[in-house]
Amino acid sequence: MPRAERERQMMDAAVRTFGQCGYRAASMDEIAELAGVSKPLVYLYLHSKEDLFTACIRREARALLTAVEAGVDPGLPADRRLWAGLTAFFTHTARHPDGWAVLHHQARTQGEPFAAEATKTRDELVAYVTGLIGPAAREAHGSPDLPDRDVAGLAQALVGAAESLAAWANETPGVSAKEAAATLMNFAWTGLGNLMDGERWSANALR
Amino acid sequence: MPRAERERQMMDAAVRTFGQCGYRAASMDEIAELAGVSKPLVYLYLHSKEDLFTACIRREARALLTAVEAGVDPGLPADRRLWAGLTAFFTHTARHPDGWAVLHHQARTQGEPFAAEATKTRDELVAYVTGLIGPAAREAHGSPDLPDRDVAGLAQALVGAAESLAAWANETPGVSAKEAAATLMNFAWTGLGNLMDGERWSANALR
Amino acid sequence: MPRAERERQMMDAAVRTFGQCGYRAASMDEIAELAGVSKPLVYLYLHSKEDLFTACIRREARALLTAVEAGVDPGLPADRRLWAGLTAFFTHTARHPDGWAVLHHQARTQGEPFAAEATKTRDELVAYVTGLIGPAAREAHGSPDLPDRDVAGLAQALVGAAESLAAWANETPGVSAKEAAATLMNFAWTGLGNLMDGERWSANALR
Amino acid sequence: MPRAERERQMMDAAVRTFGQCGYRAASMDEIAELAGVSKPLVYLYLHSKEDLFTACIRREARALLTAVEAGVDPGLPADRRLWAGLTAFFTHTARHPDGWAVLHHQARTQGEPFAAEATKTRDELVAYVTGLIGPAAREAHGSPDLPDRDVAGLAQALVGAAESLAAWANETPGVSAKEAAATLMNFAWTGLGNLMDGERWSANALR
DNA sequence: TATGAATGAGGATTCATTCAT
DNA sequence: AATGAATGAATCCTCATTCAT
Numbered sequence: 001m002p003r004a005e006r007e008r009q010m011m012d013a014a015v016r017t018f019g020q021c022g023y024r025a026a027s028m029d030e031i032a033e034l035a036g037v038s039k040p041l042v043y044l045y046l047h048s049k050e051d052l053f054t055a056c057i058r059r060e061a062r063a064l065l066t067a068v069e070a071g072v073d074p075g076l077p078a079d080r081r082l083w084a085g086l087t088a089f090f091t092h093t094a095r096h097p098d099g100w101a102v103l104h105h106q107a108r109t110q111g112e113p114f115a116a117e118a119t120k121t122r123d124e125l126v127a128y129v130t131g132l133i134g135p136a137a138r139e140a141h142g143s144p145d146l147p148d149r150d151v152a153g154l155a156q157a158l159v160g161a162a163e164s165l166a167a168w169a170n171e172t173p174g175v176s177a178k179e180a181a182a183t184l185m186n187f188a189w190t191g192l193g194n195l196m197d198g199e200r201w202s203a204n205a206l207r
Numbered sequence: 208m209p210r211a212e213r214e215r216q217m218m219d220a221a222v223r224t225f226g227q228c229g230y231r232a233a234s235m236d237e238i239a240e241l242a243g244v245s246k247p248l249v250y251l252y253l254h255s256k257e258d259l260f261t262a263c264i265r266r267e268a269r270a271l272l273t274a275v276e277a278g279v280d281p282g283l284p285a286d287r288r289l290w291a292g293l294t295a296f297f298t299h300t301a302r303h304p305d306g307w308a309v310l311h312h313q314a315r316t317q318g319e320p321f322a323a324e325a326t327k328t329r330d331e332l333v334a335y336v337t338g339l340i341g342p343a344a345r346e347a348h349g350s351p352d353l354p355d356r357d358v359a360g361l362a363q364a365l366v367g368a369a370e371s372l373a374a375w376a377n378e379t380p381g382v383s384a385k386e387a388a389a390t391l392m393n394f395a396w397t398g399l400g401n402l403m404d405g406e407r408w409s410a411n412a413l414r
Numbered sequence: 415m416p417r418a419e420r421e422r423q424m425m426d427a428a429v430r431t432f433g434q435c436g437y438r439a440a441s442m443d444e445i446a447e448l449a450g451v452s453k454p455l456v457y458l459y460l461h462s463k464e465d466l467f468t469a470c471i472r473r474e475a476r477a478l479l480t481a482v483e484a485g486v487d488p489g490l491p492a493d494r495r496l497w498a499g500l501t502a503f504f505t506h507t508a509r510h511p512d513g514w515a516v517l518h519h520q521a522r523t524q525g526e527p528f529a530a531e532a533t534k535t536r537d538e539l540v541a542y543v544t545g546l547i548g549p550a551a552r553e554a555h556g557s558p559d560l561p562d563r564d565v566a567g568l569a570q571a572l573v574g575a576a577e578s579l580a581a582w583a584n585e586t587p588g589v590s591a592k593e594a595a596a597t598l599m600n601f602a603w604t605g606l607g608n609l610m611d612g613e614r615w616s617a618n619a620l621r
Numbered sequence: 622m623p624r625a626e627r628e629r630q631m632m633d634a635a636v637r638t639f640g641q642c643g644y645r646a647a648s649m650d651e652i653a654e655l656a657g658v659s660k661p662l663v664y665l666y667l668h669s670k671e672d673l674f675t676a677c678i679r680r681e682a683r684a685l686l687t688a689v690e691a692g693v694d695p696g697l698p699a700d701r702r703l704w705a706g707l708t709a710f711f712t713h714t715a716r717h718p719d720g721w722a723v724l725h726h727q728a729r730t731q732g733e734p735f736a737a738e739a740t741k742t743r744d745e746l747v748a749y750v751t752g753l754i755g756p757a758a759r760e761a762h763g764s765p766d767l768p769d770r771d772v773a774g775l776a777q778a779l780v781g782a783a784e785s786l787a788a789w790a791n792e793t794p795g796v797s798a799k800e801a802a803a804t805l806m807n808f809a810w811t812g813l814g815n816l817m818d819g820e821r822w823s824a825n826a827l828r
Numbered sequence: 829t830a831t832g833a834a835t836g837a838g839g840a841t842t843c844a845t846t847c848a849t
Numbered sequence: 850a851a852t853g854a855a856t857g858a859a860t861c862c863t864c865a866t867t868c869a870t
Contacts, residue, residue, distance in 0.1 A: 001850080022316050024231030028844060038852045040846080049844065109229050109312040153372070153390035160371015161364040168363045183360040208833080234860065245835045250862065415829085436730050438645030442865060452831045454867080463865065519730040523643045523722075567786070567796075567804035574785015575778040582777045597774035602808065622854080648839060659856045664841065 007045050010035045014046075015056045019098030023053055023110045054117060057107045060099035061121035067092040068128070079185075081132050086162060086184055090177035093166040100170075104163055122159065130155040158184075214252050217242045221253075222263045226305030230260055230317045261324060264314045267306035268328035274299040275335065286392075289339050293369060293391055297384035300373040307377075311370055329366065337362040365391075421459050424449045428460075429470045433512030437467055437524045468531060471521045474513035475535035481506040482542070493599075495546050500576060500598055504591035507580040514584075518577055536573065544569040572602055628666050631656045635667075636677045640719030644674055644731045675738060678728045681720035682742035688713040689749070700806075703753050707783060707805055711798035714787040721791075725784055743780065751776040779809055 013035035017026040028049055032039040046052040071088025072081050093100040107118035130151055161184055169180040220242035224233040235256055239246040253259040278295025279288050300307040314325035337359065368391055376387040427449035431440040442463055446453040460466040485502025486495050507514040521532035544565055575598055583594040634656035638647040649670055653660040667673040692709025693702050714721040728739035751772055783805060790801040 003850085006850090021318070022229070022231065024229065025317075027842080029842095039844090040853090041851060043845070044851080105312075105316040109308075109316050110232070111228065153375075153387075154393070156375045157368040157372055157391055160375070161368040163371060164367015165360075165364055168360075168367070180360075184364060210833080213833085235862085236860080246861090247835060247863080248833080251834085256861070417829085420829090435732070436643070436645060438643065439731075441863080443863095453865090454832090455830060457866070458830080515730075519726075523726045523730050524646070525642065567789070567801075568808050570789045571782040571786050571805055571808045574789070575782035577785060578781015579774070579778055582774075582781070594774075598778055600775070602778075624854080627854085649841085650839075660840090661842080661856055662854080665855080670840065 003045065006037065006041070010037065010042055010046060010052075011056060011059060014052050015060060015102055016098045018053060018056055018106055019101035022106050023049075023114065050113075053107075053110075053114060056102055057114060057117045057121075060096070060103050061117070061124075063096070063099065064089075064092055064103065065121065065124055065128075068125070078132060082129075083181060083185055085129070085132065086181035087177055089162060090166060090169055090180045094170060094177050097170055100166060104166070126152070126155045126159050129158055133158070210252065213242075213244065213248070217244065217249055217253060217259075218263060218266060221259050222267060222309055223305045225260060225263055225313055226308035229313050230256075230321070235259075257320075260314075260317075260321060263306075263309055264321060264324045264328075267303070267310050268324070268331075270303070270306060271296075271299055271310065272328065272331055272335075275332070285339060289336075290388060290392055292336070292339065293388035294384055296369060297373060297376055297387045301377060301384050304377055307373060311373070333359075333362045333366050336365055340365070417459065420451065420455070424451065424456055424460060424466075425470060425473060428466050429474060429516055430512045432467060432470055432520055433515035436520050437463075437528070464527075467521075467524075467528060470513075470516055471528060471531045471535075474510070474517050475531070475538075477510070477513060478503075478506055478517065479535065479538055479542075482539070492546060496543075496602075497595060497599055499543070499546065500595040501591055503576055504580060504583055504594040508584060508591050511584055514580065518580070540566070540569045540573050543572055547572070572598075575602065624666065627656075627658065627662070631658065631663055631667060631673075632677060632680060635673050636681060636723055637719045639674060639677055639727055640722035643727050644670075644735070649673075671734075674728075674731075674735060677720075677723055678735060678738045678742075681717070681724050682738070682745075684717065684720060685710075685713055685724065686742065686745055686749075689746070699753060703750075703809075704802060704806055706750070706753065707802035708798055710783055711787060711790055711801040715791060715798050718791050721787060725787070747773070747776045747780050750779055754779070779805075782808065 010031070013031050014026075017031045017034060020026075021030075028039055028042060031052075032042050035042070042052070046055060068085050068088045071091075072084045074081070076084065103118055103121060107114045109115075133151065133155065165180045165184055169175045169177065217238070221233075221238050224238045224241060227233075228237075235246055235249060238259075239249045242249070249259070253262060275292050275295045278298075279291045281288070283291065310325055310328060314321045316322075340362065372387045372391055376382045376384065424445065428440075428445045431445045431448060434440075435444075442453055442456060445466075446456050449456070456466070460469060482499050482502045485505075486498045488495070490498070517532055517535060521528045523529075547565065547569060579594045579598055583589045583591065631652070634652050635647075638652045638655060641647075642651075649660055649663060652673075653663045656663070663673070667676060689706050689709045692712075693705045695702070697705065724739055724742060728735045730736075754772065754776065786801050786805055790796045790798065
């Protein structure tokens with residue numbers, strides 16, 4: 001069997017095991033067995049547990065980002081792009097729960113160097129979302145008065161909400177990717193829309 | 208030294224260690240040393256690593272929920288209550304980053320029985336938030352036409368966004384609890400406000 | 415509470431625990447708890463686990479030997495003396511299963527110095543039995559031609575059979591001490607050979 | 622080195638260690654060192670201390686039963702069969718004192734599940750002996766009036782006596798297997814009663 | 829007389845990793 | 850390309866024992 005194929009098998013097994021057990025609890029024995037190969041072969045191809053985990057994070061990160069980007073037609077208006085991106089996101093995470101668990105749960109809880117790797121992916125997502133909603137807001141108004149930092153915070157919140165909803169959608173039977181995306185659009189877009197129209201909730205307004 | 212105090216010391220050390228290293232990577236040796244006691248004493252008082260971790264989760268969960276509830280004056284209107292709750296939440300998580308890590312990151316990635324414990328806390332939070340935003344929305348309209356499931360989804364998304372922002376606020380220097388709360392209010396309340404007014408973003412509206 | 419009484423309580427607890435768990439598996443914690451006292455008190459009175467176990471062996475050995483001797487009237491003929499001794503033996507072991515377990519099972523399997531202590535008891539029993547059957551045989555014949563070594567072997571076998579039957583009688587419901595003694599008399603006194611020829615030793619024949 | 626051979630080495634070391642120290646006092650370290658391997662290898666092949674001990678009990682039980690059965694020619698008359706069986710028994714226990722200690726002493730004092738395993742062996746032995754002496758007695762008389770329970774008790778006593786004599790023979794220098802067997806035959810076959818009347822069972826009388 | 833607090837030492841078990849083939 | 854054999858190092862946990870009171 002050619003090396004590339006074998007490597008894929010091993011990574012599949014690793015993602016599944018890491019996703020379900022976590023980095024420390026997963027054992028190389030388990031992974032090798034699930035992959036149907038001997039342990040020395042895993043080491044021959046993937047060098048160490050650390051390397052293997054890193055490779056898993058990278059592969060799943062790439063797959064997620066690719067899926068989101070592939071789901072979005074750059075020619076569409078901002079809200080439809082966001083809708084498409086969210087749908088792609090929820091669809092992918094629903095289809096690859098172990099990969100998503102590796103990225104979202106496991107990588108972030110193992111300290112450096114893994115958390116950094118996961119953060120990189122998240123930052124790419126946030127940047128992508130910022131690119132979606134930031135310019136849109138400004139273009140829509142011709143006004144650049146929405147500070148970058150606010151946009152960054154909003155993108156963070158949006159991505160965070162999306163991550164959280166992904167878990168919710170995966171765990172709640174009968175919640176489809178589309179439904180999760182719609183929930184988030186309801187939540188985010190009406191808010192964003194008004195934000196773009198100049199509305200701003202303010203603690204001061206309370207008094 | 209009296210037992211109660213020693214136990215507190217041990218739990219502090221445990222929360223710190225579990226929060227930074229994760230359940231598996233944390234070693235009882237490390238915890239005992241950080242607590243300034245011998246390992247057998249840790250076992251005498253807290254029985255096992257599993258029990259210790261569970262005790263940490265419970266203590267931190269109780270502390271967080273208490274902090275949020277204490278920060279909210281039930282006599283205020285809904286938006287101010289939400290604002291107060293979010294501020295209390297971000298303040299607490301900023302002050303107890305290890306406790307928050309235990310709850311949010313570590314407990315949820317260790318499978319049962321820990322995930323269940325963390326989920327319980329989260330569910331309490333979500334229920335609390337649902338209690339804040341659900342009735343408010345209906346009262347505001349005199350109309351009970353906002354389905355429970357939508358409210359649940361919104362509360363999920365809101366808590367998820369808050370959790371995500373907590374990490375962002377902790378990691379980004381210069382972002383205060385108040386600022387994080389404001390960002391989320393901007394994001395959430397304007398959206399919710401409009402939602403309460405009957406607006407609803409819809410994929411169908413796109414065409 | 416006076417010291418002697420406390421010591422007895424502790425030894426009772428120790429015999430029970432050692433008898434049921436064995437020397438190594440029994441823990442001082444368990445013994446102290448069963449005795450209803452704190453561990454330091456056990457150490458104050460009985461010094462160490464080793465000392466405690468030795469004390470148990472000695473106490474139970476003395477009790478068994480005393481019971482057997484007390485059951486035998488030295489004025490009777492040999493077969494009746496043997497019958498009485500066996501009955502006393504089986505009665506005592508049935509009444510004190512934990513003490514018997516300590517002597518027969520636990521002490522002998524812990525290597526020196528405990529095995530030696532148990533062997534001493536056994537040797538006293540064998541000597542006692544030798545004293546019962548050896549002279550009797552010679553007197554019966556007026557002939558001293560039964561070598562000492564043979565008698566010793568026979569006494570060994572008899573004691574071994576008795577020990578073995580004690581376990582059997584304890585474990586088999588409905589087997590009384592008398593029945594066990596009768597079985598052994600059948601076996602030992604009459605001999606299988608004669609048994610096959612229809613002879614049967616009987617307790618009733620004694621009167 | 623092939624696995625089978627390594628396993629045998631480990632079991633040899635384990636039988637020796639368990640036989641001399643007992644189950645609890647024996648340490649896996651000690652066993653591994655005596656076997657000349659590292660501890661993880663012991664675990665890889667034999668899984669746990671419990672499994673290892675059970676495997677030892679089973680191996681030694683099988684060896685003993687096989688030795689006894691191999692020593693008996695089924696075509697011989699009952700007394701010669703008993704003599705042969707006893708000789709084989711004492712020869713085997715003398716040659717494998719540690720195996721015998723594991724079976725007779727250690728396994729029986731460790732509670733379930735080990736005691737059950739040892740009891741199984743003992744029951745097989747008792748059944749075998751019952752098969753030797755029971756039918757013989759009845760055939761010799763043409764009368765089936767010897768109750769089963771009596772035969773069972775006799776077989777118990779005989780096996781118990783044999784077990785006890787095995788220890789005696791092992792510990793007393795100059796007592797051979799044949800001598801131990803002869804003592805027991807004297808005791809069992811002829812009976813003390815007849816022995817006192819001058820009868821003596823003798824191996825030479827067989828021819 | 830009696831104990832709450834505390835520990836040094838040791839034991840079972842697991843795991844990432846390598847070597848010889 | 851692939852593996853059976855093997856281990857150093859660490860981890861969880863227990864226990865006999867003591868000290869200050």
